[in-house]
Amino acid sequence: MSRQTPSQTVGPYFAYGLVPEQYGFDLKSAFPTRLIESDDPAPRVTLTGRVLDGDGAPVHDALIEFWLARGEAPPAMCRIGTGTDPQCRYSVDLPRPQAAGNEAPHVDVIVMARGMLLHAITRIYLDDEAQANAADATLEAVPAARRHTLIARAIGHGHYQFDIRLQGENETVFFEL
Known part of the structure; x- marks a missing residue:
């Protein structure tokens, strides 16, 4: 089992x-927690998953940013x-x-968590876009x-599962920008 290092004592505070x-x-969040409103008629997806540490245990205080390109708009x-x-x-x-x-349809993702001195950047692609992927x-x-x-991976109509593995077997690919 992994033990905390001195650099991990700065958190958990992100989430x-x-x-x-x-x-x-009773404080207003600086950023929204969704990218589409429930009454929006646009085609939608729901992404669910966990952030897993090197031992495969869920990280209870990770913060994830999801970025979605919108054509010419920011x-x-x-x-x-x-x-x-x-x-x-x-x-x-x-x-x-x-x-x-x-580029295939994708979501850009930034992961921050206790013990990570730098954020990690990855992407999420959808398994039903095989030709574009x-x-x-x-x-x-x-x-x-x-x-x-x-x-x-699709687990229902418009619902996808994606776990982010920070280390170890099947570690998520992270990009250096």
């Missing part, structure tokens, strides 16, 4: 400090914490990502044996 409404605090962004769900899951509703140029230059640059760590 409840940066998304206080989600945690029931990207939309929301923040979700993992600490309000008993299983440490996140869940986010968003418009279904659209292909842009030669096969032509995506970023996904193609990832070794074939690791691409599955970037693909959310």
Whole structure:
């Protein structure tokens, strides 16, 4: 089992400090916790999952930012914490990502958590976009044996499962920008 290091003593503060409404605090969150409203008629998806540490245990205080390109408009962004769900899951509703140029539909993701001195950047692709995924230059640059760590799997109509593994077996591919 992993033990905390001295650098991990700076948290946990990300989630409840940066998304206080989600945690029931009487403070306004600086950013929304969803990318689409419930009455929006646009095609939508729900992403759910957990952030897992090197031992495969759920991280109860991770903060995840989801960024979604919107054509010529600035990207939309929301923040979700993992600490309000008993299983440490996140869940986010968003418009279904659209292909842009030669990129497959995807969501850009930034992960922050206790013990991480720098944030981690990844992408989420949808498994039912196989043809577009096969032509995506970023996904193609990832070794074939690791691409599955970037693909959310459909578990129902418009509902996808995507766990973010910070270390260990099947570690999510993270990008350096």
